[in-house]
Amino acid sequence: MDRRCVAALLTLACCAPAAAASLQPYEITGDAIVAPLGGTRGDPAKGRAIVVDRQRGLCLLCHTGPFPEQRFQGDIAPSLAGAGSRLSEGQLRLRMVDSTRINPDSVMPSYYRTDHLTRVAPAQRDKPILEAQDIENVVAFLVTLRDQPSLKETR
Amino acid sequence: MRRAGGFVVLGSACLASLASAEIPLDQRKSGADFISAATRAMQEDDTANPAMLSTLDGESMWNEKAGGAQKSCGDCHGPAPKSMKGVAARYPAYNVARQAPVDLSGQINACRTDQQKAEAFKPESAQLLALSAYIGSQSRGLPVSPPDDARLASFRARGEALWSQRIGQLNFSCAQCHDDNWGKRLGSALIPQAHPNAYPIYRLDWQGMGSLQRRFRNCMSGVRAEAYPYGAQEFIDLEVFLAHRARGMPVETPGVRP
Numbered sequence: 001m002d003r004r005c006v007a008a009l010l011t012l013a014c015c016a017p018a019a020a021a022s023l024q025p026y027e028i029t030g031d032a033i034v035a036p037l038g039g040t041r042g043d044p045a046k047g048r049a050i051v052v053d054r055q056r057g058l059c060l061l062c063h064t065g066p067f068p069e070q071r072f073q074g075d076i077a078p079s080l081a082g083a084g085s086r087l088s089e090g091q092l093r094l095r096m097v098d099s100t101r102i103n104p105d106s107v108m109p110s111y112y113r114t115d116h117l118t119r120v121a122p123a124q125r126d127k128p129i130l131e132a133q134d135i136e137n138v139v140a141f142l143v144t145l146r147d148q149p150s151l152k153e154t155r
Numbered sequence: 156m157r158r159a160g161g162f163v164v165l166g167s168a169c170l171a172s173l174a175s176a177e178i179p180l181d182q183r184k185s186g187a188d189f190i191s192a193a194t195r196a197m198q199e200d201d202t203a204n205p206a207m208l209s210t211l212d213g214e215s216m217w218n219e220k221a222g223g224a225q226k227s228c229g230d231c232h233g234p235a236p237k238s239m240k241g242v243a244a245r246y247p248a249y250n251v252a253r254q255a256p257v258d259l260s261g262q263i264n265a266c267r268t269d270q271q272k273a274e275a276f277k278p279e280s281a282q283l284l285a286l287s288a289y290i291g292s293q294s295r296g297l298p299v300s301p302p303d304d305a306r307l308a309s310f311r312a313r314g315e316a317l318w319s320q321r322i323g324q325l326n327f328s329c330a331q332c333h334d335d336n337w338g339k340r341l342g343s344a345l346i347p348q349a350h351p352n353a354y355p356i357y358r359l360d361w362q363g364m365g366s367l368q369r370r371f372r373n374c375m376s377g378v379r380a381e382a383y384p385y386g387a388q389e390f391i392d393l394e395v396f397l398a399h400r401a402r403g404m405p406v407e408t409p410g411v412r413p
Contacts, residue, residue: 054342058325061342072343076336107336109325117326119380124324 023114024132031102032090036139037112037132047141050134051080057130057138062108066145077108082147092142096135111135178334178348183404189338189347190413194359198411206288206357206409209281209364213289216282222273228286231270239293241300244406247395249306256310258394259287260366261386278385284355284364291355291408298405299352301398314396317389323380329393344413350401351394353410360413367394 024037036042050057052070059065064073065080083092094101097112111129120126130138187195197203217228217235232238247256250265257265263286264275276283301307318329332341333349340346354367361369368390375382383389 072340074342075340076346107327107331109327117322117324118320119322119375120324121376121379121381124379127324129324 022126023112023128026097028094028101029090031094032088033093033097034090036136037093037097038136040133040136042133042136042138042140044137044141044144046134047137047139050130050138051141056134058109059138080142080145082145084143084145085147087142089139089143093135093139096130096138176334177400178337180403183350183401184337184348185350185404185407186347186353186412187407187410189345190411194411194413198353198407204357204409204411206355206364206411209285209355209357210288210292210409212281213285213287216286217289222267222271224270224272226271228266231266235290235293239290241294241297243287243291243408244294244297244300245302247307247310247391247398248302249304255388256307256391256395258367258391259290261391263287263290279366279369281364284366287355287366288364288409291406294406295408296405298403299350299398299401301395301402307395310392311395311399313389314392314394317393318396323375323378325378327378329374349397350404351397352401352404353407353412355408356410356412358412364409367397 026033026037027035051059051065052067054061059080060067060070060073062074062076063078063080064075067073087095095108098110099106099108100110100113109129112132112135114120114126114128187198190198197205201207214235220227220230229235243259246259246262248262249255250257250262252269253265260276260278260283263283267273267275276286321328321331329349332346337346337348351367354370355364356370357364358370368385371390371393372382372385
């Protein structure tokens with residue numbers, strides 16, 4: 001093998017994982033992704049900031065939630081209040097990553113999928129809506145949205 | 156492989172449920188029903204409607220001689236209030252020379268190049284919007300009346316398919332918002348049914364006039380899709396479908412929207 005060929009192979013070896021690494025691999029178990037994307041759980045405070053950001057998380061365009069300081073919350077989708085009581089961390093993660101795995105007709109965008117999309121704008125092509133760690137930040141925040149136990153239940 | 160298998164199994168169920176229900180004719184509402192009372196009052200009062208400036212420009216253009224032929228629109232068509240009454244309500248219409256439907260802007264430009272021997276107006280130019288608004292306003296109050304023309308059928312079918320196609324990074328179709336979720340809130344905005352009966356419009360957000368195609372392009376950017384260029388066949392097809400979807404609704408041109 002001559003030197004040029006080795007160089008070409010090295011280039012390939014460097015580039016191929018980089019392209020594949022743009023999305024972290026994940027495993028679906030039932031209706032959940034149990035393990036955090038990239039292996040690290042997120043920061044709920046950073047997650048909240050993403051959820052209320054209408055350019056990044058976009059969540060409040062469709063969902064309402066326990067965000068008293070946020071005006072003009074959408075009502076296309078269920079409230080995020082109590083999401084952490086209704087769904088496990090892993091279930092929330094799959095719903096963020098690709099909710100069409102649960103319901104193909106779901107209007108919710110798949111936040112961590114870049115295939116089976118049509119006419120994506122050049123600036124966003126082959127990019128997920130949120131990066132893996134930001135998905136984890138949002139998931140870490142959503143699990144904190146517990147139903148407030150009523151007075152009766154706490155007695 | 157698993158994904159492909161899933162599609163086979165779900166195939167028939169998907170086809171049934173993905174086809175959004177068309178809004179029943181008696182439940183259709185103009186975009187004007189989704190705007191504030193103040194904006195609506197602005198549209199309905201010609202002395203307050205900011206689109207009237209453009210419309211009046213269109214009126215003077217109607218009588219201006221142009222191009223190598225040195226003919227005005229009026230030289231061929233006569234006074235617009237008579238000759239153009241109900242015309243915009245019938246567009247897009249099939250154009251035999253082009254073997255395709257053209258929308259009102261396309262017809263204006265066809266007259267420019269073929270009859271007046273003048274240069275076509277650029278998309279979204281003040282002149283094209285002004286003439287469109289002036290001609291459109293001659294149909295105010297008349298029903299949207301797409302031609303019963305078999306040659307339009309295949310274009311309309313393609314427009315309907317585009318309407319239902321999920322696009323962009325956010326993966327929304329027109330139908331998911333405007334058929335399935337109209338009347339709900341997307342952030343601060345009340346989602347309208349997306350009828351074409353008031354175009355061209357003055358949009359407060361634009362601080363100016365714009366065509367239906369400009370609005371299409373806004374929505375496409377909103378879902379992070381690559382917008383089609385002005386004049387694209389896809390847009391004309393969508394316009395053919397939307398005219399059918401809004402058949403019978405009164406023309407409001409020139410509209411005002413937030």
